[in-house]
Amino acid sequence: xxxxxxxxxxxxxxxxxxxxxxxxxxxxxxxxxxxxxxxxxxxxxxxxxxxxxxxxxxxxxxxxxxxxxxxxxxxxxxxxxxxxxxxxxxxxxxxxxxxxxxxxxxxxxxxxxxxxxxxxxxxxxxxxxxxxxxxxxxxxxxxxxxxxxxxxxxxxxxxxxxxxxxxxxxxxxxxxxxxxxxxxxxxxxxxxxxxxxxxxxxxxxxxxxxxxxxxxxxxxxxxxxxxxxxxxxxxxxxxxxxxxxxxxxxxxxxxxxxxxxxxxxxxxxxxxxxxxxxxxxxxxxxxxxxxxxxxxxxxxxxxxxxxxxxxxxxxxxxxxxxxxxxxxxxxxxxxxxxxxxxxxxxx
Amino acid sequence: xxxxxxxxxxxxxxxxxxxxxxxxxxxxxxxxxxxxxxxxxxxxxxxxxxxxxxxxxxxxxxxxxxxxxxxxxxxxxxxxxxxxxxxxxxxxxxxxxxxxxxxxxxxxxxxxxxxxxxxxxxxxxxxxxxxxxxxxxxxxxxxxxxxxxxxxxxxxxxxxxxxxxxxxxxxxxxxxxxxxxxxxxxxxxxxxxxxxxxxxxxxxxxxxxxxxxxxxxxxxxxxxxxxxxxxxxxxxxxxxxxxxxxxxxxxxxxxxxxxxxxxxxxxxxxxxxxx
Numbered sequence: 335x336x337x338x339x340x341x342x343x344x345x346x347x348x349x350x351x352x353x354x355x356x357x358x359x360x361x362x363x364x365x366x367x368x369x370x371x372x373x374x375x376x377x378x379x380x381x382x383x384x385x386x387x388x389x390x391x392x393x394x395x396x397x398x399x400x401x402x403x404x405x406x407x408x409x410x411x412x413x414x415x416x417x418x419x420x421x422x423x424x425x426x427x428x429x430x431x432x433x434x435x436x437x438x439x440x441x442x443x444x445x446x447x448x449x450x451x452x453x454x455x456x457x458x459x460x461x462x463x464x465x466x467x468x469x470x471x472x473x474x475x476x477x478x479x480x481x482x483x484x485x486x487x488x489x490x491x492x493x494x495x496x497x498x499x500x501x502x503x504x505x506x507x508x509x510x511x512x513x514x515x516x517x518x519x520x521x522x523x524x525x526x527x528x529x530x531x532x533x534x535x536x537x538x539x540x541x542x543x544x545x546x547x548x549x550x551x552x553x554x555x556x557x558x559x560x561x562x563x564x565x566x567x568x569x570x571x572x573x574x575x576x577x578x579x580x581x582x583x584x585x586x587x588x589x590x591x592x593x594x595x596x597x598x599x600x601x602x603x604x605x606x607x608x609x610x611x612x613x614x615x616x617x618x619x620x621x622x623x624x625x626x627x628x629x630x631x632x633x634x635x636x637x638x639x640x641x642x643x644x645x646x647x648x649x650x651x652x653x654x655x656x657x658x659x660x661x662x663x664x665x666x667x668x669x670x671x672x673x674x675x676x677x678x679x680x681x
Numbered sequence: 682x683x684x685x686x687x688x689x690x691x692x693x694x695x696x697x698x699x700x701x702x703x704x705x706x707x708x709x710x711x712x713x714x715x716x717x718x719x720x721x722x723x724x725x726x727x728x729x730x731x732x733x734x735x736x737x738x739x740x741x742x743x744x745x746x747x748x749x750x751x752x753x754x755x756x757x758x759x760x761x762x763x764x765x766x767x768x769x770x771x772x773x774x775x776x777x778x779x780x781x782x783x784x785x786x787x788x789x790x791x792x793x794x795x796x797x798x799x800x801x802x803x804x805x806x807x808x809x810x811x812x813x814x815x816x817x818x819x820x821x822x823x824x825x826x827x828x829x830x831x832x833x834x835x836x837x838x839x840x841x842x843x844x845x846x847x848x849x850x851x852x853x854x855x856x857x858x859x860x861x862x863x864x865x866x867x868x869x870x871x872x873x874x875x876x877x878x879x880x881x882x883x884x885x886x887x888x889x890x891x892x893x894x895x896x897x898x899x900x901x902x903x904x905x906x907x908x909x910x911x912x913x914x915x916x917x918x919x920x921x922x923x924x925x926x927x928x929x930x931x932x933x934x935x936x937x938x939x940x941x942x943x944x945x946x947x948x949x950x951x952x953x954x955x956x
Contacts (some may be wrong), residue, residue: 393797418799429790431717433724438717445713446800448706474724490794 344407346371346498346529347392352401353553354387361387363553364401369546374520374530376544378537378643384553385533386426389502392531393423405498422496426503428483429490432476436467436486439475440493447494461489465519481512488519498529505539517542537643547643551651561643568641568649570595570612573622575636576605582631583607589629593621599648608645611638707801714808715815718782722816728778732816736771736824743767743891744831751892755922756836764828765845765917766890768821769910772853773885775817777877779809779857780864784873787865792952806952810857817853821846837923845920848933852913855937856881858944865951890914909936 349367353360362384369375377385390396392403394414402409408416430439437458444454462471465485470478475486484504491499504520505513520543524530534540540547541561549557549564557564573594577583586607587600594609601607611618619638626633698706722728743763753762786792786805795805825833825846835842860877867873887901888894888910894902905911913936915929 390793393793395793395796415799418797421797423794423797425790425793427790429794431721431791433721434717438720442713442717443798446710446795446798446804448709448799494798 343370345369345404346373346406347375347531348402348404349388349392350402352388352391352403353399354384354391354396355399360553362391362398365550365553365555367548367555369529369531371529372524372527373545374524374532374543376540376547377531377533377550378535378540378547378647379533379550380535383550385550386502387553388550389423389500389531389533393421393500394418419494420497422491422494422499424484424488424491424499424501424504426506428475428480428487430475430483430486432483433474435472435474436462436478436489437471439486440490443490443493449493457493461492465489479512481508481515484508484512484516485519488516492523496528498531499523501530501532503533503535505534505536513539537647541643549647549650556650557646564643564646565641568610568645570610570641571615571618571638572608572641572645573611573619573636573638574606574608575622575626575633577607577631578605578634579632580605585629586626586631586633589625589631590622593618593625610641610645610649703801707803707807710801710804711807711811714804715811718809718812719815721782722778722812731778732775732820733823736767736820737827739767739771740764740824740827740831747891751896753893755918757832757834757922760828760832761834761836761922762893762918763891764825764833765849765921766888766914767828768824768845768849769852769914769917770885770890771820771824772817772849773856773881773910775813775820775853776857776860776881777874778816779813780860780867780873780877781870783809783861783864784868784870787868788870792865796952802953803949806861806948809861810854813857814850814854817857818846818850821849835921837919837921841920841923841926845917848913848917848920851937852933855940855944858941858948861948862944862951865948884908884910888914889918909933909940912936 345368347367347369349365351364351366352362353364354362365384365388367375367377367388377388379385387396391398392405392410394410394417397411404410405417406420408420410417431442434442440458440461441451441454444457445451447454449457459468459471462468465488467482467486467489470482475483478486488501488504491501501520505516508516517539520530520532524543530543532540532543545560547557547559547561547564548555557567559567573590575586577586577600580602583600583602583605587598590598590607590609593611595612596610598607598609609618609622611622615638619636623636722732740763744760748759748763751759751762753759755762783792792805796802835845860873863876864873867876887897887905888908889905890910894905894911897905909932912929912932916926916933918924919926919929
């Protein structure tokens with residue numbers, strides 16, 4: 335790992351009190367971040383929270399109103415050119431030229447990084463190989479699947495061998511299998527020592543990939559820490575179940591209201607009811623079953639589990655992580671939603 | 682890890698390239714973007730149709746369908762009147778491609794990717810304009826070729842003919858600058874296309890490009906006589922067929938210079954702050 339001689343360990347990304355407004359909308363209201371070299375920071379938040387604005391400022395695409403942001407020690411405003419030499423960016427949509435082949439896309443990016451033609455060619459071959467696109471190298475990117483296009487996009491962001499890589503919602507819109515493939519690639523990049531800043535709306539993604547997580551909501555960092563630390567904030571276990579008859583979801587919530595450490599949370603959309611039960615784990619589970627039985631509510635998929643980042647988010651913000659923010663305008667495709675909690679199995 | 686060590690020795694001081702290198706990069710980056718744009722252009726059949734077939738259809742339609750009904754007093758008849766006009770219109774319409782391509786690149790994040798890279802800031806716009814100029818030149822030469830096949834002739838010698846083509850290209854590039862700005866400012870290819878129709882169709886048809894302005898109603902003549910397309914087309918026609926050039930040429934040059942002075946900086950600014 336790149337220990338800087340004599341200077342000590344300077345963070346790869348340092349953000350201090352960064353603000354940005356668009357007219358009346360205050361997208362960032364003073365955020366601080368510090369990302370040590372070679373680590374992965376997960377920036378978690380719903381649409382419109384300010385994640386993309388932060389990434390755009392850090393990648394020199396947008397000027398901040400106030401505050402300071404350094405990437406590899408370079409100021410994103412004063413030393414923007416130096417920042418650009420240190421970073422790679424892969425955004426929410428595949429920023430590739432669909433009419434060109436995968437190989438041509440990467441070669442052209444290589445040329446724009448001022449590699450010679452032979453260097454650009456061999457770098458393209460290398461990356462196509464690394465991203466499993468060798469067989470499709472000479473097909474136009476238009477014929478690629480969504481997952482392949484995103485892999486090509488990620489490969490393009492790596493042509494210049496960036497020290498710091500920004501991935502803005504790298505798996506938004508991908509099917510589950512492509513998502514897992516993307517996770518593997520991101521893990522191997524992190525293992526190679528690249529510093530990564532990854533934004534996501536998917537809590538499991540941050541949980542899975544990030545060393546540290548910051549939660550952003552309404553332009554403010556509302557929590558920071560490791561996944562375990564954040565889960566610790568919620569405290570204790572969660573009992574969760576689904577009420578197939580949505581009309582009875584309130585009855586279910588009322589029936590178990592006294593058992594938990596706080597009010598149960600019921601989502602009428604998915605029918606999921608969750609209840610924080612602290613350390614009383616299985617005792618609480620038994621009580622929940624009895625109460626529901628007494629109230630005559632039929633449930634499915636009753637589980638007792640450790641708190642997920644969903645619970646953390648809910649506890650921190652009072653609303654679910656994937657809720658659309660009013661006024662949270664986004665460019666590009668809206669992402670496919672993550673599978674519901676029903677996918678989770680009992681532990 | 683040498684790069685890290687070098688930087689660590691002078692923290693905060695970017696080891697940026699010198700002026701000479703930066704200039705060379707501006708040129709090579711522009712050429713790279715030009716090459717990319719031309720590759721894309723050749724891969725999309727629809728683009729080829731717009732560039733080649735549509736203008737040919739226009740020539741044949743005006744020559745044989747409308748031409749008989751339009752009386753003109755230029756030597757050689759309507760076909761000689763028509764070709765300079767249609768060349769100018771085609772040059773202006775080439776700018777649709779500029780606006781649409783930039784809007785698409787903006788929407789898809791291609792421009793964000795390029796702006797986050799250490800490439801020359803000017804290259805995306807410059808490469809776009811160079812590629813579109815090449816594309817436009819091909820179209821213009823095709824139209825003149827087809828024109829020759831249906832009876833058009835340059836009557837004023839070789840150099841004025843070349844000057845006519847150059848003027849058409851400069852005019853087309855000026856319109857491309859306006860379109861580059863609108864493409865980047867609007868950022869959605871369909872809106873950009875609709876917007877292009879709204880201003881480019883009236884501007885080119887309400888001019889001396891296809892019919893003598895004297896045949897229009899008075900209120901329309903006031904507009905048609907005093908707008909840049911008319912000046913440019915009149916100059917081109919005079920260059921192609923002979924006749925007084927100076928008056929309309931100076932007005933054309935003034936208009937074109939004005940368009941460049943206003944819209945090139947606007948386009949550059951829209952590119953820099955594109956978001």
